Amino acid sequence: MASEVSEHLRERRLLLGISAGIAAYKAAQLARLLMRAGAEVQVVMTPAAREFIGEMTLQAITRRPVRCAIFDAAHEAAMGHIELARWADLILVAPASADFLAKLQAGMADTLLHTLCLASEAPLAVAPAMNQAMWRHPATRHNVLGLQGRGVHILGPAEGDQACGDSGPGRMLEPEQLLQAAEALLHKGRMAGIRAVVTAGPTREPLDPVRFLGNRSSGRMGYAIADALLREGAEVTLVSGPVSLEAPPGARLIRVQTALEMHQACLRAINDADLFIACAAVADYRPSERASQKIKKDADTLTLDLVRNPDILADVAALPQRPFCVGFAAETNDLERHAEAKRRAKGVDLIAANRVGDGEGFEVDENALLLVWDGGSSSLPRQPKQRLAEQLVSFISERMDAQLTTEDS
Ligand code: CTP
Secondary structure (H helix, E strand, O other): OOOOOOOOOOOOEEEEEEOOOOOHHHHHHHHHHHHHOOOEEEEEEOHHHHHOOOHHHHHHHHOOOOEOOOOOHHHHHHOOHHHHHHHOOEEEEEEEOHHHHHHHHHOOOOOHHHHHHHHOOOOEEEEEOOOHHHHHOHHHHHHHHHHHHOOOEEOOOEEEEOOOOOEEEEEOOOHHHHHHHHHHHHOOOOOOOOEEEEEEOEOOEEEEOOEEEOOOOOOHHHHHHHHHHHHOOOEEEEEEOOOOOOOOOOOEEEEOOOHHHHHHHHHHHOOOOOEEEEOOEOOOEEEOOOOOOOOOOOOOOOOOOEEEOOOHHHHHHOOOOOOEEEEEEEEOOOHHHHHHHHHHHHOOOEEEEEEOEOOEOOOOOEEEEEEEEOOEEEEEEEEEHHHHHHHHHHHHHHHHHHHHHHHHO
């Protein structure tokens, strides 16, 4: 619960940055949640943010004077800006405006908040909040990619109605979600330092401008795995087919439609990854041609010509510097035999197999898994996908450790 003291936030020092935007009013609620969770919170605002939220409110909530001015003799005497930069265990900027991100990317230091971001070695997370067109603008896309490449955690944004009347991506994540992300970032979990790429959801293979071949994967298992990994401290890239789920805060979300797009996105993201979990229900085949116009029902029968899609999991597993690879197998029968055959055929470290059909597997909240690796197998009992994902992640962590130990000896 948000109101409880959190073991990961208790007595941790959080520098809460606030830049100018309507969403700044939510920063008060975030500060309150962080305080309740037991954190020490120091608010630093950009000068323009003061137009959106009062210092008194934040000071009352955090019981500390709010810092803002870059040249402030009184505050500098109490705790200089370099001291403040060293003080922080985590810097969380919420909301982070387009202008804030642009200056951060450029390494500018013309406000106290930017100076602190530059001078601190603490993990830095930003929660973008801006108009959807500003978020989509190539300049912002470039800045966000650059920051991500430097290890800045981009939390959100969410999609939806905006204060300006528009609708689309650019809404700041809710304070509760940001609290959860801060907890995950400060939690030195068993996956700390691990870079993971997870695929999730279905793919859509277009037939014509309005139709596609798809499947019933909801993406729930893959999203739950991404969430469990984040909670254990991993850095997560989630490559997702079209689903109606919100990405867990802190995940780097790459949206794709087709198997070819997913293949390309994964091979790009896999670079220095330690772990690859292929949870997506990738279409094995795609129409050999995509009609440029809607296909008309002229004939009584219609034959579709399909071609094989690349096997993303097998291709990642075949890379010379490959990460630890986990695949899924959805089977209606002979679970263990098919899982082991798939493990060998794709050359992966672990297969998580589940039964599908008759109301099992897809579009349901619960699942059970049979885990098969080289030299063993074990079962995870039927339970909600979120708990199952936590157990799977903990099992993967054990297998990764075991493999490292074998390689070292
Ligand atoms: N997979 C993949 N790329 C594909 C197909 C599958 O990465 N083009 C991954 C899935 O994400 C999953 C595993 O491979 O981790 C499933 O393997 P697959 O052979 O597709 O399983 P099934 O679809 O169950 O295969 P089959 O229909 O032959 O049983």
